[in-house]
Amino acid sequence: MLVIKGGKIFTSANGVIEKGNILIKDGKIEAISQTDDWGCTNIIDAEGLIITPGIVDAHSHIGGFGSDMSDPDLNEMTNNATPEVESIYAIDTDSIMFKRAIESGITTSAIAPGSGNVIGGLVSAVKSYGNNIEDMCIKNPIALKMALGGNPKGVYGKRNQLPMTRMGIAQVIRDYLNKGKEYMEKSLSDDPSKRPKLDYGMENICKVLRKEIPLKVHCEQFDMLTTIRIAKEFDIDFTLDHAWGASDFYDDISNSNCKGVIYGPIGVLLLPGECGKIDIHSLIELDMRGVPCAIMTDGPISNPDIIIVQAGEVVRFGGDIERVINMLTINPARIMGVDDRVGSIEVGKDADIVIFRGIPALDTNAKVMYTIINGVVVYQN
Amino acid sequence: MNEEHEDILIKNGNIHDGNGNIFYSTDILVKDGKIKQIAKEIELNEDIPVYDATDKVVLPGFIESLNIWGCTGPGWGDNDLEEHSDPITPQMNVVYSFDQDNMMFQRVFEYGITSAGITPGTSNVLGGYAAVFKTFGDHPYKMLIKEKVGVVGSVSRTTTTVYKDRNMAPMTKMGTFSLLREYLKKAEAYSTEMPYDSKLISLKDVVEKKTPLFINCNTNSEIVALNHLLKDFDVDLVLTGAYGVNENILNMIIDNKLKIIFGDVTNGMSAASQNLNFDVVRELINKNVPISISSTGDRMSSGKESLLWNAILFYKNGINSSDVLKMITSNAAKILSVDDRIGSIEPGKDADIVVWTNNPIESYDSKAEAVFINGKNVLGVWRTGSCW
Numbered sequence: 053m054l055v056i057k058g059g060k061i062f063t064s065a066n067g068v069i070e071k072g073n074i075l076i077k078d079g080k081i082e083a084i085s086q087t088d089d090w091g092c093t094n095i096i097d098a099e100g101l102i103i104t105p106g107i108v109d110a111h112s113h114i115g116g117f118g119s120d121m122s123d124p125d126l127n128e129m130t131n132n133a134t135p136e137v138e139s140i141y142a143i144d145t146d147s148i149m150f151k152r153a154i155e156s157g158i159t160t161s162a163i164a165p166g167s168g169n170v171i172g173g174l175v176s177a178v179k180s181y182g183n184n185i186e187d188m189c190i191k192n193p194i195a196l197k198m199a200l201g202g203n204p205k206g207v208y209g210k211r212n213q214l215p216m217t218r219m220g221i222a223q224v225i226r227d228y229l230n231k232g233k234e235y236m237e238k239s240l241s242d243d244p245s246k247r248p249k250l251d252y253g254m255e256n257i258c259k260v261l262r263k264e265i266p267l268k269v270h271c272e273q274f275d276m277l278t279t280i281r282i283a284k285e286f287d288i289d290f291t292l293d294h295a296w297g298a299s300d301f302y303d304d305i306s307n308s309n310c311k312g313v314i315y316g317p318i319g320v321l322l323l324p325g326e327c328g329k330i331d332i333h334s335l336i337e338l339d340m341r342g343v344p345c346a347i348m349t350d351g352p353i354s355n356p357d358i359i360i361v362q363a364g365e366v367v368r369f370g371g372d373i374e375r376v377i378n379m380l381t382i383n384p385a386r387i388m389g390v391d392d393r394v395g396s397i398e399v400g401k402d403a404d405i406v407i408f409r410g411i412p413a414l415d416t417n418a419k420v421m422y423t424i425i426n427g428v429v430v431y432q433n
Numbered sequence: 434m435n436e437e438h439e440d441i442l443i444k445n446g447n448i449h450d451g452n453g454n455i456f457y458s459t460d461i462l463v464k465d466g467k468i469k470q471i472a473k474e475i476e477l478n479e480d481i482p483v484y485d486a487t488d489k490v491v492l493p494g495f496i497e498s499l500n501i502w503g504c505t506g507p508g509w510g511d512n513d514l515e516e517h518s519d520p521i522t523p524q525m526n527v528v529y530s531f532d533q534d535n536m537m538f539q540r541v542f543e544y545g546i547t548s549a550g551i552t553p554g555t556s557n558v559l560g561g562y563a564a565v566f567k568t569f570g571d572h573p574y575k576m577l578i579k580e581k582v583g584v585v586g587s588v589s590r591t592t593t594t595v596y597k598d599r600n601m602a603p604m605t606k607m608g609t610f611s612l613l614r615e616y617l618k619k620a621e622a623y624s625t626e627m628p629y630d631s632k633l634i635s636l637k638d639v640v641e642k643k644t645p646l647f648i649n650c651n652t653n654s655e656i657v658a659l660n661h662l663l664k665d666f667d668v669d670l671v672l673t674g675a676y677g678v679n680e681n682i683l684n685m686i687i688d689n690k691l692k693i694i695f696g697d698v699t700n701g702m703s704a705a706s707q708n709l710n711f712d713v714v715r716e717l718i719n720k721n722v723p724i725s726i727s728s729t730g731d732r733m734s735s736g737k738e739s740l741l742w743n744a745i746l747f748y749k750n751g752i753n754s755s756d757v758l759k760m761i762t763s764n765a766a767k768i769l770s771v772d773d774r775i776g777s778i779e780p781g782k783d784a785d786i787v788v789w790t791n792n793p794i795e796s797y798d799s800k801a802e803a804v805f806i807n808g809k810n811v812l813g814v815w816r817t818g819s820c821w
């Protein structure tokens with residue numbers, strides 16, 4: 053048992069508790085109360101400190117790319133679509149990136165294949181602390197990764213292979229989804245001889261077609277419209293990841309099956325085209341329109357700290373701090389479909405909690421004092 | 434776009450001058466693009482526009498010490514910074530690679546950056562001359578504050594990464610250091626009576642301390658090795674990147690009067706940046722070592738937000754706000770030898786002044802609401818008719 057006593061709690065569920073206590077038992081949040089009559093002697097004094105749910109990074113590659121992309125194990129660039137591969141097999145859980153994530157308050161990450169392929173593979177939800185991948189992975193799969201634009205073009209275009217163009221990318225996606233439909237229909241055949249041979253890639257496409265998981269789509273600027281159009285055609289769910297330029301398409305996004313906009317990373321050189329318009333303030337409008345909004349590190353591309361710095365940029369443009377903290381916690385948890393376990397401070401949820409000195413994303417010097425995962429203090433400053 | 438310098442009275446702001454002083458509720462009079470007077474309640478006889486900065490934080494325009502803005506793109510392949518035909522190219526002048534429309538496209542002034550040191554890439558042992566430009570304008574030479582502010586080179590692995598695949602030097606760090614020494618030695622022996630040699634002419638100024646030498650280095654070992662090699666030379670050395678500074682080399686840095694431009698600590702891709710010890714940074718500040726913050730490093734890909742983010746991370750890690758401000762204003766100006774023009778709010782200096790709603794180093798709830806460059810508020814101005 054552990055009690056976190058007297059802190060200001062951003063619950064990401066039931067508003068802000070100016071001064072409250074949290075009882076943790078068996079790795080879960082057992083109770084939240086203004087009074088502490090639990091008789092627990094194991095206490096963290098959080099008087100004057102700020103408590104938030106563990107930060108959830110909805111788009112990352114940590115553990116799969118080395119700490120500086122020197123060990124890229126998440127881009128299986130042998131075919132423009134590899135829906136059969138899964139990120140969980142490529143994650144080095146001993147990577148220093150997990151330690152650094154913990155130090156920055158990130159307790160869960162969506163670890164995705166890279167963007168070299170149009171269809172990259174399955175995405176998993178992984179906690180930053182645990183013994184091994186089976187222990188750390190809380191849900192697999194949570195999405196099927198896709199990528200539009202310059203990344204897959206850059207890989208296959210150089211080889212004179214499909215896709216060399218954006219037209220080619222859209223065609224690869226439609227071909228796979230159509231083949232998936234065919235596979236699914238045949239699988240349901242009463243005649244066993246007409247059922248297709250097991251194809252792991254097609255099985256994963258079918259998960260998308262059955263809306264069990266969304267497509268997680270790397271796209272910027274007008275590539276979003278390609279995603280929205282194809283998703284409508286096949287009646288499937290999707291998230292828009294990176295999403296630079298989202299402010300040009302508010303109506304398209306909010307009238308679509310978009311399950312979330314996962315924004316970032318920003319702080320990059322601008323170039324005309326894909327990297328020409330960066331508008332993290334668009335999250336304020338999208339959030340107001342009811343689109344679930346989250347912020348990413350794209351780790352190891354950005355340092356883990358930068359998830360909070362980027363959240364600060366939303367505050368700079370007028371974002372309300374409570375809603376911005378939701379973009380780091382409950383929103384990504386919902387987008388990833390792991391909000392039954394993480395993303396808010398509520399009774400029954402995993403005790404993934406961060407204690408800050410200062411308000412993250414508002415006070416630039418807010419520092420992580422404690423990170424708690426499954427009720428275990430995994431970092432103390 | 435009107436380039437004329439303007440007159441303005443910035444009234445009643447809380448001025449942080451960039452040298453460590455704060456003047457509350459004070460006016461700044463700007464005439465012909467220069468700061469004319471700083472005083473309380475300046476009375477005017479003439480008709481000059483007034484900007485009300487009551488309760489606002491007024492800071493000098495930030496200076497990005499080293500960056501690549503203006504010189505790469507518009508396409509992914511368009512790179513005018515890496516002259517990889519030769520690992521020793523000190524004679525290259527970045528002025529010829531700087532595209533004003535590219536600079537304008539970055540809109541870095543929206544985050545308070547009014548000047549930037551622009552540098553050739555860090556993947557040659559000696560890459561060329563850096564220059565300092567204003568971040569707003571429609572003509573590169575009008576934006577130029579000073580060229581040849583330093584010869585920029587590198588001893589990090591970026592150099593060997595380029596040349597080893599060609600089976601040419603430098604294939605190793607040994608090769609990098611050896612080349613550096615060889616050319617500095619040659620430059621010492623060079624005289625104008627000898628046949629024309631553009632490399633040695635450039636380096637002659639370095640070994641005669643007329644031009645500082647900026648060397649990109651990541652690790653502690655690289656810094657120590659560099660100091661060891663340069664013992665035999667009389668150069669004005671600026672360490673850039675410099676994540677490897679530690680307690681053991683404090684005295685070495687002080688005794689040799691080294692200056693430091695810290696590299697980007699926001700970019701995750703440079704693993705070396707994780708080693709920066711902020712307690713040592715504080716020690717260096719206490720010992721008055723000239724230090725600035727930048728978004729430079731092995732991989733320079735930074736946006737308008739990056740310098741402020743780096744400043745914020747120094748503040749978050751315990752460097753006080755006033756010292757952080759110096760590191761992106763007056764210190765940067767001194768290291769880049771442009772402190773006669775920019776870097777602080779003082780009479781006689783260029784009127785590069787930013788009015789913030791709050792102190793941006795201390796709170797995210799802070800926006801630049803006016804950005805004066807040469808006295809002109811450029812914040813809402815957009816370049817038109819550009820191919821960018």
